Every structure is written in C-alpha cells, then in structure tokens.
Amino acid sequence: MINEERLLLEFKTLLSIESPSKREGEIAYYLADLFEALGYPCFFDKSGEHTGSEVGNLIVKIPGKKEVPPLLLCAHLDTVGPCEGIEVIEEEDLLRSNGKTILGADDKAGIAVLVELAKALKENSFSHAPLEIVFTTCEEIGLLGAKNLDFKHINAKWALVLDSENPEEVVNAAPSSYQFSVKVFGKSAHAGIEPEKGINAIKILAQIVSSLPTGRIDYETTMNIGKINGGVYVNVVPDFAFIEGEMRSHSEEKLNSLKSEVEDKVREIIENHPHKIDTLPSYKINFTTVFKAFHIEEEDPLARMIREAGYLAGLEVKFKKKEGGSDANVFNAQGIKTLILGTGMQKVHTTEEFIRKKDLFNCARLVSTAVKLYSERAKEFF
Numbered sequence: 001m002i003n004e005e006r007l008l009l010e011f012k013t014l015l016s017i018e019s020p021s022k023r024e025g026e027i028a029y030y031l032a033d034l035f036e037a038l039g040y041p042c043f044f045d046k047s048g049e050h051t052g053s054e055v056g057n058l059i060v061k062i063p064g065k066k067e068v069p070p071l072l073l074c075a076h077l078d079t080v081g082p083c084e085g086i087e088v089i090e091e092e093d094l095l096r097s098n099g100k101t102i103l104g105a106d107d108k109a110g111i112a113v114l115v116e117l118a119k120a121l122k123e124n125s126f127s128h129a130p131l132e133i134v135f136t137t138c139e140e141i142g143l144l145g146a147k148n149l150d151f152k153h154i155n156a157k158w159a160l161v162l163d164s165e166n167p168e169e170v171v172n173a174a175p176s177s178y179q180f181s182v183k184v185f186g187k188s189a190h191a192g193i194e195p196e197k198g199i200n201a202i203k204i205l206a207q208i209v210s211s212l213p214t215g216r217i218d219y220e221t222t223m224n225i226g227k228i229n230g231g232v233y234v235n236v237v238p239d240f241a242f243i244e245g246e247m248r249s250h251s252e253e254k255l256n257s258l259k260s261e262v263e264d265k266v267r268e269i270i271e272n273h274p275h276k277i278d279t280l281p282s283y284k285i286n287f288t289t290v291f292k293a294f295h296i297e298e299e300d301p302l303a304r305m306i307r308e309a310g311y312l313a314g315l316e317v318k319f320k321k322k323e324g325g326s327d328a329n330v331f332n333a334q335g336i337k338t339l340i341l342g343t344g345m346q347k348v349h350t351t352e353e354f355i356r357k358k359d360l361f362n363c364a365r366l367v368s369t370a371v372k373l374y375s376e377r378a379k380e381f382f
C-alpha cells in the first residue's frame with residue numbers, strides 16, 4: 001500500500017521547507033493545499049493567537065466508516081535550529097544534514113508518513129475508520145500547539161503521535177515535568193557605609209541552592225536548578241535573588257514530595273535567618289506544570305494492536321519509556337489514549353541528525369497496518 005519512492009520524494013520536499021517554531025506558515029499551507037487536492041477537508045484552529053505562531057494547528061479530517069470513532073494521528077510542524085538553508089545529503093541508505101544545520105527529520109519524517117498514508121488511502125479505497133490528522137505548531141518550545149489545540153474538533157479516543165526514533169520502539173510512558181522558581185527578598189543597603197542595615201538575598205539563596213537535591217534523584221526522577229540571577233551593583237547589599245529549575249518524574253507522588261521538600265527547605269532557611277528587619281527576608285515559590293505523565297500498559301488494547309501491527313509489518317515492537325515530553329503527554333491528559341511511534345529520526349536536535357530510509361519506510365508500514373487493524377476492530381474496542 002505504501003509507495004516508498006513517493007514517500008521519500010515527499011519527505012525531501014518537506015525537508016526543504018524551513019519551519020522553525022512560530023514560523024510554520026509555509027509548510028502548513030503547503031500541506032493544506034496538498035490535502036485539499038486529495039479531496040480531504042482541512043482547516044486551522046485558532047491556537048496561533050495563543051502560541052504566537054503564524055498559523056494555528058492544521059486539522060485534516062479523512063472520512064471513513066461512520067460507526068466507529070476516528071483514530072487521531074499527529075506530527076509536529078516545527079523544528080529546532082539551526083535550520084537556515086538546510087542541505088540534504090543523500091547516501092544510499094540514509095539522509096543527513098551537511099553538518100551545519102539540523103536535518104529536520106524531527107518531525108518531517110512523521111509528516112511525510114502521514115501524507116503518504118493519505119495518498120495511499122485514496123488509491124486503496126478499503127473501508128477504513130475515519131482519521132483525524134493533526135499537525136501541531138510550536139511543539140519544540142513547550143508543546144504550545146497541542147496545549148492550545150481546539151479539542152472540540154477532535155472526536156478520537158485513541159491516538160498515535162509520530163515523534164520518536166526507532167520504529168521498533170514504541171513509547172508507552174513519559175514523565176510529568178514541573179518548572180519552579182524561588183525568589184528571595186532581602187534588604188538593600190550601602191555595602192561600605194552601613195552593611196548591617198542590609199539583608200543579603202544572594203547569601204540566603206546560596207544556602208537554599210546548596211540544600212536542595214539536584215541531578216538524578218532516583219531511577220525515575222530528576223531535578224535541576226538551571227538559572228540563577230540577583231543583585232545589581234557590587235557596592236550594594238542585594239535585596240533580590242532568584243533561581244529557576246525543573247523536576248521530572250514518572251511518579252506524580254514523588255514529584256509532590258519533591259515539591260514539598262523544596263517548599264519546606266526554603267521556608268526553614270528563611271524563617272531561621274538570624275538577621276530580620278520587619279517582614280524581611282521573605283520568599284516566593286512558584287510551580288508550573290510543563291506536561292503530565294502517562295503510562296499505557298503493554299496489555300492495553302491500543303498497545304496490543306500496535307504490537308500486532310508491527311508483527312504484520314515485519315517489525316518486533318517493544319515498548320519503552322521516554323524522558324521528555326511530547327504532544328502525546330497533552331493528548332493523554334485530555335483523555336485520548338496515545339502512544340508515540342518512531343519514524344527513524346536519529347541524533348535529533350543536533351547538526352548530526354540523520355534518518356535511515358529503511359526506518360522511514362518501516363514507520364509508514366507500521367502506521368498503515370495500524371490503521372487497517374484499527375479499522376477492522378474499532379467496533380470491538382469501544
């Protein structure tokens with residue numbers, strides 16, 4: 001069903017269209033024209049107003065059997081940098097960048113597979129389930145497109161996100177991530193004339209930093225303090241200093257206890273500070289959710305269906321955890337059960353990025369086989 005030559009050609013065309021985050025307009029309109037020409041209705045949601053992208057997420061509806069829920073398929077439109085003037089080097093078995101830019105297989109390999117699927121469905125008109133194809137913007141800068149996706153257009157209960165490396169390794173779990181900031185307020189004073197009238201916020205913050213755990217906390221939990229700032233002049237006792245950090249874990253419980261630990265340590269250090277002036281020193285802690293964890297059991301019907309699709313496509317599918325976030329975290333949090341499939345992209349987010357043609361073709365076979373299986377069985381699943 002998959003036409004490898006046509007897939008490869010489309011993939012190279014997509015790689016030639018620059019699409020850094022927020023500047024996904026050109027590639028999005030190219031795809032919208034392409035899907036319209038195939039006769040599939042598509043439209044943009046209004047997420048651009050919130051993400052800052054030139055366009056919203058592109059949503060394509062491929063009609064199918066009416067009685068089963070649609071299957072959601074997703075890839076992201078944006079790439080990281082450097083992505084100006086990408087030159088694709090084609091070798092016999094792989095495509096790579098020339099070493100000065102990324103290649104952009106992350107995630108254009110996923111987009112190319114979905115385009116090939118749509119073309120193949122047009123040619124092989126078997127009675128398939130309806131499909132909802134979503135091309136998100138701004139994935140690389142915090143999953144912004146997916147977070148602002150207008151879910152009232154989405155009716156799917158299951159989804160496949162094409163945004164991982166090896167087609168034989170399907171991602172069924174990813175962590176939660178929180179970012180946090182700790183601000184310490186002291187009191188300024190002239191450092192040479194009357195230092196005793198000041199409270200040094202940097203000194204207090206240093207104490208906080210050295211008391212907090214960082215690095216690998218346990219096998220499924222990490223924490224990092226990644227930014228520090230404070231003070232203005234060298235001759236002034238600084239009245240303000242802050243840090244920013246993040247924590248990730250596959251266990252929500254562990255993250256909650258880590259959050260409490262941060263709060264307790266900061267409160268303790270501030271409260272026990274020997275020198276107090278009025279209400280100072282004081283502090284402010286802020287936590288924000290970046291993405292929420294998910295874990296789909298290997299015996300879940302969606303996971304079993306993918307393993308079987310792999311078998312039929314000649315692939316030995318195994319499941320693995322991912323340590324980063326992706327659009328799949330957002331869909332799972334919305335109640336749409338989602339797995340992440342590998343497209344073959346390797347060394348992503350580096351100028352050594354490459355993709356083996358064989359892996360790209362295997363991904364396309366896996367996805368089209370999964371659509372067939374879903375179409376045959378969706379009635380049993382829901």
Ligand SMILES: [Zn+2]
Binds near residue numbers: 139
């Ligand atoms: Zn990606």
